[in-house]
Amino acid sequence: MLSRLKIIPTPERLRRLAARGLIVLQVLLAILIFGMLNNLAGRHYQRWHWEHQSRRQLSNQTLRILDAMPGRIRMTALIRPSNPVFHRVSILLEEYATQGDKVSVEIIHPDRDMARAEECIRQYELPGGECIVIETGGRHRAIPVADLVVSEPMPEHPDDVRQLFRGEQLLSGALQAFSQSTWPAVYFTQGHGEHSPEDFDRHRGYSHIAARLRDANLEVASLALGETRAIPNNCALLILAGPTREFLPFEIALIRDYLNHKGRVLALLDARIRTGLEPLFRDWGVDLTDDIIVDDALTLSGRDLYITDYSDHPITAPLQGLASVFYLPRSIRPRQFYAGGDKPVITPLFTSTPNGWAESTPDDPAPAFDPQADLPGPVPLAVAIERGPIPGVHSQIRPTRLVVVGDSDFAANGSLAGANSDFFLNAVHWLLEREDLLSLPAQPMTDFQIVVNARQLRCCFGLIVVLWPALAAACGLIAGWRRRT
Structure with missing residues (x-):
């Protein structure tokens, strides 16, 4: 007798089911739109550089050299993370890699990936040491990492020296050399x-x-x-x-x-x-x-x-x-x-x-x-x-x-x-x-430091570790209390 009974959903239950279905549909549409936007962004993207002196941005001359290169370009860097210019080299190679599918980049840590480093040294007949290898059209050239930084006296204070990073100079110059017979x-x-x-x-x-x-x-x-x-x-x-x-x-x-x-x-x-x-x-x-x-x-x-x-x-x-x-x-x-x-x-x-x-x-x-x-x-x-x-x-x-x-x-x-x-x-x-x-031109290696005293450090600690988490917890408690009531 009970098996023959039909459960007729109430209007309230139907509204809840419709609301849940609408939420699921909205989530699926959001995922679909996000995927479409991500696909378009991958095909047609634009980069903006906002940092000081645009250290990340390649020059127009380098872009013209890359456009004129007929074949694919492979850049392999053997450099340790402890090297003072590791971050700058990584940023520079990343910029080259973003210029279409023509340039591929690989960064090898000699101490972490010794087998790959030895393979690269044998392949390009490198004398050893940290370097960047540029390969295109069956030819290659190795640029020592030590050559990427030069020191020169300051114009106003000749007794003081400053360091200049000339990675783009050497890499783009090496690329242009491949297009020259002599x-x-x-x-x-x-x-x-x-x-x-x-x-x-x-x-x-x-x-x-x-x-x-x-x-x-x-x-x-x-x-x-x-x-x-x-x-x-x-x-x-x-x-x-x-x-x-x-x-x-x-x-x-x-x-x-x-x-x-x-x-x-x-x-x-x-x-x-x-x-x-x-x-x-x-x-x-x-x-x-x-x-x-x-x-x-x-x-x-x-x-x-x-x-x-x-x-x-x-x-x-x-x-x-x-x-x-x-x-x-x-x-x-x-x-x-x-x-x-x-x-x-x-x-x-x-x-x-x-x-x-x-x-x-x-x-x-x-x-x-x-x-x-x-x-x-x-x-x-x-x-x-x-x-x-x-x-x-x-x-x-x-x-x-x-x-x-x-x-x-x-x-x-x-x-x-x-x-x-x-x-x-x-x-x-x-x-x-x-x-x-x-x-x-070579880029000055300018390091920016934030110097704070003990009082400022305590204020930062209280703001980040105490105040902001406390505000987040208070907002959560208020939201929970309002739901219960």
Whole structure:
């Protein structure tokens, strides 16, 4: 009898069942919508960088290099978590990995995964130690982790040093090297008292800047024109690094002929020194006079000039806001009138302030501006010169390029402070038409610390450990009491 009874749900029960079914349906719809959004976000995502100095964000130059790479790129890092740059390396490799499916990244901890580390060392024939291996197209290159950090003196306090992280510089430079069959050759002239790329002396040596050039995939060599009596055919750039003696007539003729055949020259010419090259540069539109630039607004010791304002040129535009230091520089004066139809384009890269001037008596211990003899500011310290096709007309003709700077000591081993090395490398890249490597400066390794006293620490403890949990518990008790009532 009881089995034949039918249980008829009451309206209240039906409402509860409908409400539960609606909740289940809403949960399923929410999961479906979340899955669809997650799928769309994985296919079409955008990253924003909000942290200080955008240390995580890759430069536009690196993105162009990655887009130009034809095949897949594999980056393998052998680095210990205890290494001071482990976090920065991880962030940098993560940024490379987010640039599509072309780049794959693997970080190996040598102490935790010894078998995988040994396999990687055998595969790439590594000498050992922590390094980052970049592989593409069957070729690979290993970059030691120790090379990712360099130390340089502070511009305002030369006795203090700061550390710079140049991971993106080296990794992107290595990627670009894979697309080159040969490395451009850079020659430093020797035999006239120039700075030498093999000299490790703090005040005269150029070994540090030469190492930066090699890191940028350039071949560096010395050239004694008096012995070779010719400029090699593979010379992509000729650097005159602070000659202190005059060039011989046949050497000047070699340099002139090199420029007339679309050569590239970086001339670093110190004040109060005649090199015999003055007529040559005059033909290219600049006058070299016997003077030094004086500017009380830009000096700390009276012998240096701190430059922070640059022209909008590809060499100096990435340096805005950075300080370059030059020592007793001479003026590089663009000529007011230039005769000839093939006129070079001369662009001052940076100048003194309007209150500075070019002092015509450099040996005067107390220089003062003489309107009859001195050149009033702003006075150019460096210029970029380009002569080639007519602007706006497409042509395959390779232009001739020169950069002339009124100082050579700024690139010495002990003077690579501030943006000095970046300016030198940018000038080299522009001269070689390697614009993709411009504006890849090393990033200062700035650590931020929060310092609190004992009272502030007690307040933080009470707020985080006591007050907030107590508020959460009180809200829970109130909600439970209201449900019961």
